[in-house]
Amino acid sequence: MTDKGPAPLRLGSIAPNFKAETTRGPIDFHEFIGDNWVVLFSHPEDYTPVCTTELGAFAKLEPEFKKRGVKLIGLSANTIESHGGWIKDINEISSCDLQFPIIGDKQRQVALAYDMLDQQDATNVDEKGIAFTIRSVFIIDPKKTIRTILSYPASTGRNSAEVLRIVDSLQTGDKHKVTTPINWVPGDDVIVHPSINNDKAKELFPQFKAIKPYLRVTPLPKEQTSVPA
Numbered sequence: 001m002t003d004k005g006p007a008p009l010r011l012g013s014i015a016p017n018f019k020a021e022t023t024r025g026p027i028d029f030h031e032f033i034g035d036n037w038v039v040l041f042s043h044p045e046d047y048t049p050v051c052t053t054e055l056g057a058f059a060k061l062e063p064e065f066k067k068r069g070v071k072l073i074g075l076s077a078n079t080i081e082s083h084g085g086w087i088k089d090i091n092e093i094s095s096c097d098l099q100f101p102i103i104g105d106k107q108r109q110v111a112l113a114y115d116m117l118d119q120q121d122a123t124n125v126d127e128k129g130i131a132f133t134i135r136s137v138f139i140i141d142p143k144k145t146i147r148t149i150l151s152y153p154a155s156t157g158r159n160s161a162e163v164l165r166i167v168d169s170l171q172t173g174d175k176h177k178v179t180t181p182i183n184w185v186p187g188d189d190v191i192v193h194p195s196i197n198n199d200k201a202k203e204l205f206p207q208f209k210a211i212k213p214y215l216r217v218t219p220l221p222k223e224q225t226s227v228p229a
Contacts, residue, residue: 007148008115009114009115009138009146010146010149011146011147011148011149012145012146013145013146014032014144014145014146015028015029015030015038015040015138015144015145015146016029016113016114017029017144018109018110018113020103020104020105020109020110021104022073022080022101022102022103022104023080023083023084023087023101023102023104024100024101025101026102027103029180030144032071032073033071033140033142033144034142035142036070036071036142037068037069037070037071037121037139037140037141037142037167037171038070038071038072038073038138038139038140039065039071039072039073039137039138039139039140039163039167040071040073040074040080040114040138040140041057041058041072041073041074041075041135041136041137041138041158041163042074042075042076042105042111042114042116042135042136043074043075043076043077044076044077044135044154045076045077045078046059046076046078046082046083046085047082047085047086048087048152049156050135050155050156051076051124051135052086052089052090052093052094053093053094053157054135054157054158054160055074055087055090055094055098055102056090056091056093056094056096056098056159057094057097058072058073058074058100059090059091059094059097059098059099059100060094060096061160061161062099062100063136064164065164065167067228068164068167068168068171068226068227068228070167071161072100073086073100073101073102073103073105073210074100074101074102074103074112075102075105075110075116076103076104076105077105077106077108077111078105078106078164079104079106080104080106082104083102083104097205107164114136114138116136123169125181134153135151135152135153135156135157135158136149136150136151136152137149137150137151137152137158137163139163139166139167140151141170142183143168148166148169148170150163153197158200161200165184165185167225167226168185168186168225168226169184171225171226172190172220172225173193175225175226176190176194176204176220176224177193177195177196177204178191178192178193178218179191181217186222186225186226186227187194187216187220187221187222187225188220189218189219189220190217190218190220191215191216191217191218192204192205192208192216192217192218194214198210198216201216201218207217207219
């Protein structure tokens with residue numbers, strides 16, 4: 001029987017646990033999550049240009065994530081020692097103070113567990129021809145459940161503000177039994193969850209209106225979302 005590797009991760013999967021060295025010391029990932037939300041995002045290699053800009057952007061946004069009870073943790077297919085020098089460059093280039101941990105994953109063990117390896121871009125390999133880690137993002141809730149998976153090609157930088165917007169959508173949805181429409185930002189109208197009947201919707205959302213039987217919207221002020229005042 002051949003080894004088929006780990007089962008593919010999907011939305012609703014429990015985030016695989018692992019132990020690893022980070023720039024902030026050793027961690028057990030599930031213990032690191034604790035009762036928090038977590039954004040885990042990966043990078044193919046230290047001292048790469050796109051990743052350098054991304055980490056600087058996440059470092060600047062970290063206070064906003066913290067306000068929402070979200071921990072950030074990065075991963076790069078290199079050593080902790082290498083990460084240390086790279087962080088100095090990131091802080092200099094982006095005028096930031098990167099504080100969140102970055103996992104050392106030189107052997108790609110975490111990348112393999114989370115199916116982060118690039119199978120598309122033949123140029124995204126190391127000197128041994130081993131596929132580098134792609135730019136993946138996992139948003140994980142306090143129950144250790146994966147709620148969002150994003151994957152970016154090596155050529156395209158992420159949108160850190162979009163990751164924060166997704167967190168706001170997920171947390172607001174959990175709190176109010178709503179979903180969020182295209183391009184939603186906190187303060188915009190939201191969609192009443194299909195599982196709520198009209199009688200219950202009138203109780204929960206007195207101002208809701210039915211555009212179609214399957215599309216019911218209601219105002220939700222920004223202060224009632226997950227966004228802190």
